[in-house]
Amino acid sequence: MSTVTLRVFRGDSTSSEFRDYKVETAPGMVVLDAIHSIQKNQDPSLACRWNCKAAKCGSCSGEVNGKPKLLCKARIDELPQDQPIVVTPIKTFPVIKDLVTDVSWNYEVAKQIEPLRLADEGSTEPLRMQQIDVDRIQEFRKCIECFLCQDVCHVLRDGQRKDIFFGPRHMVRFASLEMHPLDTADRRPFLKEHAGIGTCNITKCCTEVCPEHIHITDNAIIPLKERVADLFFDPIAKLFRRR
Amino acid sequence: MSNYETFEYDVLVIGAGGAGLRAVIGAIEKGCKVGVVTKSLLGKAHTVMAEGGAAAALANYDTEDGWKVHFRDTMRGGKFLNNWRTVEIFAKEAPERILELERYGAVFDRTPEGLISQRAFGGHKYRRLAHVGDRTGLELIRTLQDKAVSLGFDCHMETTLTRLLTQGGRVVGAFGYRRVDGQLVVFKAKAIVLATGGFGRMYKFTSNSWESTGDGVVMAYDAGAELQDMEMVQFHPTGMIWPPGMRGILVTEGVRGDGGVLKNGKGERFMFNHVPEFFRAETADNPDEAARWVDDKRNNRRPPELLPRDVVARAIYKEVQEGRGSEHGGAYLDISHKGADYIRKKLPSMYDQFLHLGDVDITKEPMEVYPTIHYAMGGVAAEPDTCATSLPGLYAAGEVAAGLHGANRLGGNSLTDILVFGRRAGEAAGDYANANSHGSVVNEQIEEELDVLMRPLSGGDGVSPYEIQTELQETMQKCAMIARTEESLNEALQTVRELQSKLDDIRVPGDTRFNPGWNAARDARFMLTSSEVLIRSALERKESRGGHWRLDFPNEDPYWAKHNIIAKFENGSVKLEPRPVPTIPPELEEILKD
Numbered sequence: 001m002s003t004v005t006l007r008v009f010r011g012d013s014t015s016s017e018f019r020d021y022k023v024e025t026a027p028g029m030v031v032l033d034a035i036h037s038i039q040k041n042q043d044p045s046l047a048c049r050w051n052c053k054a055a056k057c058g059s060c061s062g063e064v065n066g067k068p069k070l071l072c073k074a075r076i077d078e079l080p081q082d083q084p085i086v087v088t089p090i091k092t093f094p095v096i097k098d099l100v101t102d103v104s105w106n107y108e109v110a111k112q113i114e115p116l117r118l119a120d121e122g123s124t125e126p127l128r129m130q131q132i133d134v135d136r137i138q139e140f141r142k143c144i145e146c147f148l149c150q151d152v153c154h155v156l157r158d159g160q161r162k163d164i165f166f167g168p169r170h171m172v173r174f175a176s177l178e179m180h181p182l183d184t185a186d187r188r189p190f191l192k193e194h195a196g197i198g199t200c201n202i203t204k205c206c207t208e209v210c211p212e213h214i215h216i217t218d219n220a221i222i223p224l225k226e227r228v229a230d231l232f233f234d235p236i237a238k239l240f241r242r243r
Numbered sequence: 244m245s246n247y248e249t250f251e252y253d254v255l256v257i258g259a260g261g262a263g264l265r266a267v268i269g270a271i272e273k274g275c276k277v278g279v280v281t282k283s284l285l286g287k288a289h290t291v292m293a294e295g296g297a298a299a300a301l302a303n304y305d306t307e308d309g310w311k312v313h314f315r316d317t318m319r320g321g322k323f324l325n326n327w328r329t330v331e332i333f334a335k336e337a338p339e340r341i342l343e344l345e346r347y348g349a350v351f352d353r354t355p356e357g358l359i360s361q362r363a364f365g366g367h368k369y370r371r372l373a374h375v376g377d378r379t380g381l382e383l384i385r386t387l388q389d390k391a392v393s394l395g396f397d398c399h400m401e402t403t404l405t406r407l408l409t410q411g412g413r414v415v416g417a418f419g420y421r422r423v424d425g426q427l428v429v430f431k432a433k434a435i436v437l438a439t440g441g442f443g444r445m446y447k448f449t450s451n452s453w454e455s456t457g458d459g460v461v462m463a464y465d466a467g468a469e470l471q472d473m474e475m476v477q478f479h480p481t482g483m484i485w486p487p488g489m490r491g492i493l494v495t496e497g498v499r500g501d502g503g504v505l506k507n508g509k510g511e512r513f514m515f516n517h518v519p520e521f522f523r524a525e526t527a528d529n530p531d532e533a534a535r536w537v538d539d540k541r542n543n544r545r546p547p548e549l550l551p552r553d554v555v556a557r558a559i560y561k562e563v564q565e566g567r568g569s570e571h572g573g574a575y576l577d578i579s580h581k582g583a584d585y586i587r588k589k590l591p592s593m594y595d596q597f598l599h600l601g602d603v604d605i606t607k608e609p610m611e612v613y614p615t616i617h618y619a620m621g622g623v624a625a626e627p628d629t630c631a632t633s634l635p636g637l638y639a640a641g642e643v644a645a646g647l648h649g650a651n652r653l654g655g656n657s658l659t660d661i662l663v664f665g666r667r668a669g670e671a672a673g674d675y676a677n678a679n680s681h682g683s684v685v686n687e688q689i690e691e692e693l694d695v696l697m698r699p700l701s702g703g704d705g706v707s708p709y710e711i712q713t714e715l716q717e718t719m720q721k722c723a724m725i726a727r728t729e730e731s732l733n734e735a736l737q738t739v740r741e742l743q744s745k746l747d748d749i750r751v752p753g754d755t756r757f758n759p760g761w762n763a764a765r766d767a768r769f770m771l772t773s774s775e776v777l778i779r780s781a782l783e784r785k786e787s788r789g790g791h792w793r794l795d796f797p798n799e800d801p802y803w804a805k806h807n808i809i810a811k812f813e814n815g816s817v818k819l820e821p822r823p824v825p826t827i828p829p830e831l832e833e834i835l836k837d
Contacts, residue, residue, distance in 0.1 A: 026486065027486045028486020030488060033488040040713075041709075043752070044707065044709065044761075045758045045759070049283070049284070051287045051289075052289075052291060053489075054489075054492045055592075055596065055599075056292050056592065057287045057452075059283065059284065098757070100423075102423075110392060115389060125342075126342055126358055126359070128357040128358065130353060131352065134350050138352075138375065141381075142381070144291070144381065177348075180348070180350070
């Protein structure tokens with residue numbers, strides 16, 4: 001039976017340290033399995049979120065050797081075995097304890113987004129939409145809210161500017177609503193004035209880490225930016241717009 | 244007196260899966276102030292893991308479908324242990340709830356006419372499951388989450404409730420702790436909706452997450468509510484079996500619905516040898532017909548792989564027992580013949596799951612599967628129309644409730660269950676709250692619970708909660724799984740009793756701040772109580788029916804065909820009572836004869 005060393009962040013935002021744990025490996029093991037083994041056999045007080053263990057719920061986000069990952073999808077046999085595997089909490093949000101961070105800001109932001117508005121509100125008729133017209137929003141609706149995109153967003157992570165940008169997760173949500181074939185609301189002024197669509201400088205870091213392979217930048221953020229630009233900055237349209 | 248925070252709501256919803264969130268919407272629409280307590284973050288509940296779809300007789304493909312056929316299929320799948328009235332409401336309201344969900348923002352896959360596409364599934368006569376690829380649960384929970392958030396409610400995330408508070412024979416609130424900071428919390432409520440899901444963590448190999456420790460059923464039971472059919476647990480035929488860390492994780496029935504076939508270690512398509520008489524007339528009897536069915540459902544009978552889950556799970560079990568297992572002791576599930584494009588479009592998350600976590604490319608190779616604990620048909624007894632439990636003020640909806648699925652749940656019926664009865668529970672709780680005032684919380688109940696909660700932190704050496712959980716899981720897996728006997732069940736019961744005697748000796752390090760060990764200590768009690776009730780009910784039911792298979796009583800029994808098993812907490816122990824299944828009215832019985 002071979003073993004691997006996990007170097008795990010322990011503590012909170014005021015005091016913390018790295019602690020090493022030796023864990024026996026098994027075929028196909030993922031980092032989350034190793035964390036569970038530590039909880040069960042070495043230290044039951046090690047805090048870590050998880051639910052489905054199948055990359056469907058987005059609970060177990062963390063950073064493995066500095067790379068944002070779902071711990072349930074991070075295979076141990078794909079990591080260098082000759083050095084400790086460093087496991088840390090996602091960086092953009094304040095640490096509560098060990099690998100658990102305070103992501104409540106995301107839920108507060110979500111409340112501000114205008115929901116779907118159908119033209120025939122109150123009707124119970126079945127909706128008619130073609131598959132080809134919903135393909136692109138179905139991509140956005142794959143989001144599992146793991147917040148890894150929020151973790152790597154330069155505006156949120158390096159700048160800590162949650163006051164000016166909602167972050168890629170919520171841009172994906174905006175896109176799923178704005179591009180819904182039967183939606184009638186216009187969220188473009190809100191996107192510009194409050195959600196901070198303009199602050200994204202399209203480095204595509206969010207797209208790279210998305211475990212659902214959503215093309216966040218190309219398919220969600222850039223088209224939203226274009227729609228906002230059309231409304232506010234199109235010089236031709238401006239001539240005809242009534243003030 | 245301990246220091247705790249108090250919150251007050253008209254309606255408190257415990258659990259934020261699909262049933263809980265639909266109940267929130269229902270209660271808000273009744274004008275109530277609603278609070279929700281969830282053990283995880285919002286949107287992470289078990290609903291998210293549902294893959295295949297939500298069954299409703301929309302008849303978008305098969306115009307012959309209708310509520311009566313859905314009613315018939317559900318009753319037959321449940322081996323008539325279902326409450327007919329619950330099933331009637333369910334089958335009639337299912338289409339309405341799905342269409343409503345679409346108006347909330349759910350984006351289902353479409354038919355060529357632009358309507359909701361429907362998928363074939365085990366036990367359903369027609370294509371009936373509204374779906375989004377193989378991530379339908381995510382679509383449901385996110386849609387309900389967004390809708391409920393837009394209406395406004397208080398969400399207490401990562402909070403665990405451990406005791407329902409009662410006064411004067413009704414429920415008046417609940418007590419527990421916030422996981423993040425360990426703060427003790429009291430919720431006062433005029434009515435409570437229990438939507439806590441199942442209890443599959445008592446088994447070693449399960450598709451259930453850490454949350455499914457039976458808190459809901461046991462809190463209700465401790466408070467005096469009746470439980471029903473607790474022996475009825477569903478073993479999903481296809482859980483992952485390899486690698487070890489993935490064992491038990493679900494492989495959607497959609498694989499079989501979309502043409503996947505089961506083969507044993509010898510390469511034989513064994514399901515043709517396991518077709519029960521009851522389903523013979525509607526099942527294909529040769530591979531050619533079964534293969535034709537995938538593209539022409541009208542003129543061919545369904546493949547035997549799509550028999551109800553209990554039948555398929557038993558067949559895999561028997562093949563392995565008789566020495567025809569796969570490499571790791573299961574069966575092969577193969578859909579590679581359908582081609583890579585088809586598979587990636589229809590089953591994207593299965594493709595990903597096996598490729599990244601199992602090193603198997605399902606477009607080229609078969610998957611290896613074995614039955615896994617998946618769902619609890621039994622739970623808190625609930626009235627069909629209102630979801631009221633036997634405890635006034637307490638309502639139960641979704642997996643925690645019993646009555647709809649009988650002895651075996653059909654795939655696709657749970658996602659619809661949570662919509663239909665989540666709404667009904669929320670609205671009925673809202674009505675109750677509007678007609679009643681707050682009761683008063685009895686401090687003794689809180690102090691008593693506090694004592695239980697805090698004991699593991701009282702210092703010194705003791706038993707690890709994980710040790711107890713592991714031993715329970717090993718025992719339940721060995722003795723109370725798919726094939727049961729009086730002897731094996733008694734062995735399980737004895738272990739459960741021994742483990743219960745160790746509960747007061749559990750000790751864990753750390754404090755109450757996000758401490759999984761401390762949380763696991765209280766969970767162990769829930770797991771043991773629910774296990775005890777399950778085992779005792781399973782001993783009582785001396786027959787085989789649906790998910791409950793007794794090797795020592797291999798046949799169905801006419802007496803038990805007409806009785807549910809009710810379990811109640813009385814004078815410190817489990818009291819069991821066989822109760823006649825409600826008599827089905829003649830006009831509905833007619834439907835079953837088809």
